[in-house]
Amino acid sequence: MSKTLLQVHNLKKHFPIYGGILNKKVGEVKAVDGLTFSVKEGETLSLVGESGCGKSTTGRLIMQLIEPTDGSVIFEDQSLTELSKKQVRLTRERMQMIFQDPYASLNPRHSVQKILEEPLIVHGIGSKEERKQRVKEMLEVVGLSSYHAKRYPHQFSGGQRQRIGIARALMTKPKLIIADEPVSALDVSIQAQVLNLLQDLQKKFQLTYIFIAHDLGVVRHISKSVAVMYLGRIVEIADSETLYNGALHPYTKALLSSVPIPDPTIQKESIPLSGDLPDPSKPPQGCAFHSRCEACMDVCKTQKPTLMEVEKDHYVACHLYEEDKQFNDK
Amino acid sequence: MTSILQVKGLKTTFFTDEGNIPAVDDIDFHLDEGEILGIVGESGCGKSVTSLSIMGLVPNPPGKITDGSITFQEEDLTKASEKRMREIRGNEISMIFQEPMTSLNPLFTIGNQLIEAVKLHEKVSKQKALHRVIEMLKVVGLPRAEEMVNEYPHQLSGGMRQRVMIAMAFICNPKILIADEPTTALDVTIQAQILHQMKELNRKRNTAVMLITHDLGVVAEVCTRVIVMYCGQIIEQADVNTIFQSPKHPYTIGLLQSVPDIREKRSRLFSIKGNVPKPGSIQKGCRFAGRCEQAHDRCFAEDPPLYKGDGQGHQVRCFLHESIEEAHHVEDTITSP
Numbered sequence: 001m002s003k004t005l006l007q008v009h010n011l012k013k014h015f016p017i018y019g020g021i022l023n024k025k026v027g028e029v030k031a032v033d034g035l036t037f038s039v040k041e042g043e044t045l046s047l048v049g050e051s052g053c054g055k056s057t058t059g060r061l062i063m064q065l066i067e068p069t070d071g072s073v074i075f076e077d078q079s080l081t082e083l084s085k086k087q088v089r090l091t092r093e094r095m096q097m098i099f100q101d102p103y104a105s106l107n108p109r110h111s112v113q114k115i116l117e118e119p120l121i122v123h124g125i126g127s128k129e130e131r132k133q134r135v136k137e138m139l140e141v142v143g144l145s146s147y148h149a150k151r152y153p154h155q156f157s158g159g160q161r162q163r164i165g166i167a168r169a170l171m172t173k174p175k176l177i178i179a180d181e182p183v184s185a186l187d188v189s190i191q192a193q194v195l196n197l198l199q200d201l202q203k204k205f206q207l208t209y210i211f212i213a214h215d216l217g218v219v220r221h222i223s224k225s226v227a228v229m230y231l232g233r234i235v236e237i238a239d240s241e242t243l244y245n246g247a248l249h250p251y252t253k254a255l256l257s258s259v260p261i262p263d264p265t266i267q268k269e270s271i272p273l274s275g276d277l278p279d280p281s282k283p284p285q286g287c288a289f290h291s292r293c294e295a296c297m298d299v300c301k302t303q304k305p306t307l308m309e310v311e312k313d314h315y316v317a318c319h320l321y322e323e324d325k326q327f328n329d330k
Numbered sequence: 331m332t333s334i335l336q337v338k339g340l341k342t343t344f345f346t347d348e349g350n351i352p353a354v355d356d357i358d359f360h361l362d363e364g365e366i367l368g369i370v371g372e373s374g375c376g377k378s379v380t381s382l383s384i385m386g387l388v389p390n391p392p393g394k395i396t397d398g399s400i401t402f403q404e405e406d407l408t409k410a411s412e413k414r415m416r417e418i419r420g421n422e423i424s425m426i427f428q429e430p431m432t433s434l435n436p437l438f439t440i441g442n443q444l445i446e447a448v449k450l451h452e453k454v455s456k457q458k459a460l461h462r463v464i465e466m467l468k469v470v471g472l473p474r475a476e477e478m479v480n481e482y483p484h485q486l487s488g489g490m491r492q493r494v495m496i497a498m499a500f501i502c503n504p505k506i507l508i509a510d511e512p513t514t515a516l517d518v519t520i521q522a523q524i525l526h527q528m529k530e531l532n533r534k535r536n537t538a539v540m541l542i543t544h545d546l547g548v549v550a551e552v553c554t555r556v557i558v559m560y561c562g563q564i565i566e567q568a569d570v571n572t573i574f575q576s577p578k579h580p581y582t583i584g585l586l587q588s589v590p591d592i593r594e595k596r597s598r599l600f601s602i603k604g605n606v607p608k609p610g611s612i613q614k615g616c617r618f619a620g621r622c623e624q625a626h627d628r629c630f631a632e633d634p635p636l637y638k639g640d641g642q643g644h645q646v647r648c649f650l651h652e653s654i655e656e657a658h659h660v661e662d663t664i665t666s667p
Contacts (some may be wrong), residue, residue: 195590272519
């Protein structure tokens with residue numbers, strides 16, 4: 001059994017809302033509200049949910065790019081939330097991020113050489129010659145050529161840029177990669193290339209991924225386990241096969257049936273989910289999903305369900321299964 | 331079924347400092363009454379320029395329709411005056427854009443913007459127009475329509491804004507709706523709602539829809555006929571079942587295989603090698619040849635024509651399917667005495 005690389009415990013991030021004449025705090029958005037999960041070495045955990053569910057905030061919290069309101073992030077037996085800023089920066093050598101927009105995440109004024117060697121300079125790795133050599137190597141690894149090092153970002157297509165972004169994340173030989181929607185800005189044929197590349201790299205370098213996505217279709221091929229988020233909380237977390245074959249939470253079910261299936265012979269008439277995501281600054285009382293849930297009961301309107309193990313390694317936060325569980329326990 | 335829109339030999343070229351770029355290069359297609367036609371392709375394939383050409387909205391300069399005709403109800407839109415185009419736009423042909431955030435004016439209320447659309451095309455009182463606006467907002471499934479007319483775009487979510495756009499597009503009962511990636515910026519759950527809405531309106535009002543998208547899942551779900559575009563050309567055209575069950579062009583086949591399917595886990599996705607070429611960078615031969623695994627010498631030297639093979643409206647631009655065409659010709663000569 002491989003060991004746990006990253007542990008997140010009761011992680012919270014509440015953004016204050018300021019308003020009024022005196023600019024006082026008038027409310028808060030609970031972007032991430034009590035997340036607990038762990039990732040084992042060499043595995044992929046996907047965070048899935050609609051926009052505004054807090055999945056990107058979670059990624060940034062793990063990287064310590066923003067300070068959590070509460071909770072802890074333990075990476076390689078080291079609690080990141082207790083470290084000083086300088087120490088956190090040192091740990092980033094072992095955890096890197098891939099961003100969504102390949103057009104905005106590369107500095108247009110820097111050559112690829114400069115973009116790729118910057119992480120090495122920051123962490124003081126290698127001599128000038130060694131760095132140059134490593135840039136060349138890494139370009140080949142991600143499927144570009146070493147002569148691309150002299151070029152600038154605008155000379156590349158979206159897919160190639162995303163490869164540069166991946167190469168940059170791998171420069172310092174990290175263990176953990178947080179990929180924030182790495183393929184959602186790419187064309188279908190390029191998306192498949194980049195997903196395959198990410199999988200190859202994982203095998204080659206024993207990488208651990210946290211894969212943030214809104215597309216359940218993409219996630220299935222790449223993840224070991226999947227966590228579904230809704231308004232800052234995890235509503236279901238399970239092994240990816242278990243989740244796709246036997247989702248339990250009504251939200252996960254709705255999300256799965258909303259994905260268009262590339263087969264015209266299948267006719268879907270019902271709309272899986274009505275309404276919009278509620279305002280995150282005023283989330284519904286009780287279960288945050290009850291306003292859109294078809295199986296809503298009275299208890300859902302008043303009590304927040306807790307995440308509990310319904311089957312082995314299959315956690316669900318829903319009152320529907322709480323009763324089952326209690327019944328079984330008796 | 332009768333065609334409501336006929337596009338013949340359409341060429342739209344962008345004249346830039348780096349040379350003339352044929353964004354849309356000699357395309358032919360038709361849109362039938364009441365059908366949902368999907369136009370699929372990756373970025374840069376010319377699908378959006380096609381729709382802008384129909385609407386007469388190609389930015390000029392640098393773009394211009396250089397050849398071909400667009401016939402809408404026996405009228406050639408490429409020759410219509412700007413005044414006439416303004417009468418058609420929104421009234422007979424309307425359009426929904428990708429970005430619901432930027433296609434509404436942030437300074438005017440929802441009601442104001444929708445009333446403007448009505449009053450532009452019809453002589454009605456403001457009261458009557460408002461009444462119709464509220465009714466239309468209800469049709470597209472927006473709750474509290476009476477209050478919403480007094481709200482501003484920033485008060486609505488992305489899905490609600492896209493519904494407002496659909497309401498605006500349908501308010502004058504257009505004959506054709508062009509939807510350019512209407513759900514790309516939205517979440518899957520909202521996408522499902524919007525697609526359902528468009529299908530309903532298509533059925534109830536018999537509006538022909540031209541749906542432009544890169545998502546083959548969306549195409550399978552709503553379209554009746556599909557056009558696949560690549561580098562400004564139509565490379566395959568067929569009804570939706572044929573495209574998904576027996577695609578012919580190597581690009582279509584590759585595209586279908588590279589879509590991650592939620593129903594099964596594949597250890598590895600199929601991927602088409604290489605990148606989408608820049609428009610205008612390929613001068614000679616089949617534009618997909620560089621990425622095609624079945625390409626032979628002829629593909630690089632000659633431009634393949636669009637073979638209209640099986641007589642069922644299945645068209646393919648690929649030399650591999652030339653034989654079908656020939657076989658068909660032979661049959662024709664035998665059967666016709």
